[in-house]
Amino acid sequence: MKREIKFSLVFRDMWQSAGKYVPTVDQLVRVAPAIIEMGCFARVETNGGGFEQVNLLFGENPNKAVREWTKPFHEAGIQTHMLDRALNGLRMSPVPADVRQLFYQVKKAQGTDITRTFCGLNDVRNIAPSIQYAKEAGMISQCALSITHSPIHTVEYYTKMALELIELGADEICIKDMAGIGRPYSLGQIVRNIKEKHPEIPIQYHSHAGPGFSVASILEVCDAGCDYIDVGMEPLSWGTGHADLLTVQAMLKDAGYIVPEINMEAYMKVRSMVQEFMDDWLGFYISPKNRLMNSLLIGPGLPGGMMGSLMSDLEKNLESINKTKMKNNQALMTQDQLLIKLFDEVAYVWPRVGYPPLVTPFSQYVKNLAMMNVMQMEKGKARWSMIADDIWDMILGRAGRLPGPLAPEIIEKAKAEGREFFTGDPQSNYPDALDKYRKLMNEKQWEVGEDDEELFEYAMHPAQYEAYRSGKAKVEFLADIAKRKAEKAKAGKPAEAAPAPAPTVAPAGPVVMSLPTTPQTMTVDVNGQAYKVTVNFGETETAPATPAVPSTPSAPSAPSTPSAPASSGEEVLSPLEGKFFLVKDTSEAPLKVGDVVKEGDLLCYVEAMKTYNAVRSEFNGTVTAILPAAGDSVSEDDVLMTIA
Structure with a gap:
């Protein structure tokens, strides 16, 4: 009989690898006892990554969610672990050191035992402070090797990195095969090399299933000495998710390993609840294609967690491209055609920006850069014509050291724009x-919260936290849910039940379905304040929410939408669909009406695909109007401001 292998259920990642959101805290608390009852998990991944941001997006308090979600596992003696992004903490952009340090204190107080720290560039300098902060807070510091497959990322490269992390004080090592493209034999060699030097260091293996290597890789790393295996559960396993618990347990048992037995009655409870949550609302944000294995993913190497949100974002990107094609009387593009173009462009972009491991946030940066290139080229513009500031930070070295060299065309573009490279x-x-x-x-009269957790949340996610506190996030989220449900209901009606124009078949595309033509009105409750929300369809935006009862001083402010310019002048148009912000954070001063700007000056940002895309002035003049409010949704070509 071989040694024991333990399992960790990556419940947080199961959801975020499939779609855009995770269950609400009430749903999480409901499912926790059944997960415990299964009796086969030594660990559960409860939070981290996008968990906090996702809660803010649907208008809930993430600190409450973490405390209530981790509590039952603690009481059952099951360790909880979370994912953190080293220099980037829990967000897509770098975080100040004092906020990073508070992060570990807060999460330990809330009930998280283990922090899985990774750097998307595998820059050990970014991980080192996290080891110190985690241990000072009383957490187990598990450090991750972000696995990818390139001429640079060899067995020797990863072995060296693991030994450096252990020397710095890492308690455990995670083999983070976030795209599932690690080759089984090479992964086994990495684990074997680590165990030969440090047999006392626990190793945990994490892989996504999409490209098809994961089950073979699990067997290989276990043979090499791995201690813990991350698993998923149906109906969210496989595809962009993780290898299923039942498959992994049966395979390892046959290979002679000691593995825990599974309470199948409890397993079916969890499985049924997961399906219930999907049917309730989460399924509206999960593409059916994310359930599929796809060997095409071997090429671009994009991770499962990113693929989940990508398929959701792709609808908006496709709509933007096809708007331009319709204006120019060109054949419309299908989603599959766009996906193939995107995969090809990722393969072009990745080596030219220095082979960053394709993991958050750099997988999104490479994908976003590729997507922007595709969109701009499809609209007749040049490749590299739109690069977000966060992506420039990666290119210039401000986020860490790139594994490989930059292409000459990227270096020349940086120099032409007067950008400086950073090596510190x-x-x-x-x-x-x-x-x-x-x-x-203090100025807003907001409490910093138990263990400074609200202070931490505000400092980590300023824009999202303000939208949550105002109630705007919940109103917009509930309106989006209502719209998706109405679209589904309309699409599901028999043709004779609701007369509609005949479907139009695009020359090279799918059937274009008609949507409801009349606004749908509903009432939503936000912190005890009732709001009427009108949901429009087609190219119109969700109408402003208005109180259904008289407002009170503490009532949340209603979201507004762009309107016609109040003043004359040159129009500044949104380059893409997203959310409007004048600043990224409080270190920047927002532009005001009356300010004088010059060509090339930064005006504002449109947040899309998890990055802030800078909008710069194309002319000199004075700002005469700023149309959207901070956090408002804008469509491509909406007027953001006017300059005269």
Whole structure:
């Protein structure tokens, strides 16, 4: 009989690898006892990654969610672990050192035992402070090797990195095969090399299933000495998710390993609840294609977690491209055609920007850069014509050291725009910020929360936290749910039940379905305040929410939408669909009506695909109007401001 292998259920990642959201705290608390009852998990991944942001997006308090979700596992003696992004903490962009340090104190107090820290560039300098902060907070520091497959990312490369992390104090090592493209034999060699030097260090293997290597890789790393295996559960396993618990347990048992037995009655409870959550609302954000295995993913190497959101974002990208094609009387593009173009462009972009491991946030940066290239080229513009500031930070070295060299065309573009490369410690670019956020919370009369957890949340996710506190996030989320449900109901009606124009078949595309033509009105409740929300279809935006009862001073502000310019002048148009912001964070001063700008000056941002895309002035003049409010949704070509 071989040694024991333990299982970890990556419940948080199961959802975020499939779609855009995770269950609400009420749903999480309901499913926890059944997960415990299964009796086969030594660990459960409860939070981290996008978990906090996702809660803010649907208008809930993420701190409450973490505390209530981790509590039953603690009481049952099951360890909880979370994913963190080192320099980037829990977000897509770098985080000040004092906010990073508070992060570990807060998450330990909330009930998280293990922090799985990774750097999307595999820059050990970015991980080192996290080891220190985690251990000071009393957490287990598990450090991850972000696995990818390239001429640079060899067995020797990863072995060296693991030994450096252990030398710095890492308690455990995670083989984070986030795209599932690690080759089984090579992964086994990496684990074997680590165990030969440090047999006392626990190793946990994490892989996505999409490209098809994961089950073979699990067997290989177990043979090499791995201690813990991350697994998923149906109906969210396979595809962009993870290998299924039942398959992995049966395979390892046959190979002679000691593995836990599974309470199948409890397993069916969890499985049924997962399906119930999908039927309730989460399924509206999960593409059916994310359930499929796809060997095409071997090429671009995009991770499952990113593929989940990609398929959701792809609808908007396709709509934007096809708007331009319709204006020019060109054949419309299908989603599959766009996906293939995107995969090809990722393969072109990736080596030219230095082979960053395709993991958050750099997988999104490479994908976004590729997507922007595709969109711009389909609209007759040049490749590399739109690069978000966060992506420039990666290219210039401000986020860490790239594994490979940049292509000459990228270096020349940086020089032409007057951008400077950085070779120092990335953390030095981001000064401490907690005092600033304490002051802001005091001015707003907001409590910093138990263990400073609300202060942490505000400092980590400023824009999303403000939208959550105002109630705007919940109103927009509930309106989006209502719209998706109405679309589904309309699409499911028999043709004779609701007369509609005949479907139009695009020359090279799918059937274009008609949507409801009349606005749908509903009432939603936000923090005890009733709001009427009108949901429109087609190219119109969701109408502003208005109180269904008289407002109170504490009622959340209603979201607004872009309107016609109040003043004359040159129009500044949104380059893409997303959310409008004048600044990325409080370190920037927002532009005001009356300010003088010059050609090339930064005006504002459109947040899309998890990055802030800078909008710069194309002319000199004075700002005469700013149309959207911060956080408003904007469509491509909406007027953002006017300059005269």
